[in-house]
Amino acid sequence: MARIPDAARQLIAEASLAQVVTIDRDGMPHVTLARAGLDGDELVMATFFNVDQRKIRNMRRDPRVAVCFVAKDHTGEGLHPYVVIEGRAEVTEGGALEVMDYLAQFFLGPGKKSPRRDVPAGLSVRVSVDRVYGQGPWREEAE
Numbered sequence: 001m002a003r004i005p006d007a008a009r010q011l012i013a014e015a016s017l018a019q020v021v022t023i024d025r026d027g028m029p030h031v032t033l034a035r036a037g038l039d040g041d042e043l044v045m046a047t048f049f050n051v052d053q054r055k056i057r058n059m060r061r062d063p064r065v066a067v068c069f070v071a072k073d074h075t076g077e078g079l080h081p082y083v084v085i086e087g088r089a090e091v092t093e094g095g096a097l098e099v100m101d102y103l104a105q106f107f108l109g110p111g112k113k114s115p116r117r118d119v120p121a122g123l124s125v126r127v128s129v130d131r132v133y134g135q136g137p138w139r140e141e142a143e
């Protein structure tokens with residue numbers, strides 16, 4: 001498991017959405033958006049609805065994923081800072097509300113919970129981190 005630098009953790013915690021890249025059956029990349037964040041040394045995300053969506057089918061068939069987080073704000077020149085996490089996803093039935101409640105503290109504020117309460121069990125996804133890269137001040141920590 002790759003080490004995630006503290007500054008990269010901060011960028012991930014402050015990002016509002018992540019781009020999730022999975023691999024289609026024909027080998028082409030498939031990109032979608034998701035709420036995601038770190039839980040310890042793993043990346044977590046969840047969905048309540050459409051549990052057979054394309055990215056989930058892709059992760060079940062081929063667990064390799066890349067997830068990109070882009071900083072909300074940037075005062076410098078060039079690209080916004082970003083962090084890419086490459087790893088392997090494990091899809092689990094249920095647990096979506098617990099994951100979304102956990103992530104709500106980052107998206108909605110400390111002590112907040114997901115506003116959706118009357119939801120199906122959905123599914124949760126945990127990604128073990130194999131590689132961390134991107135552009136930003138956290139890169140110095142990884143070297």
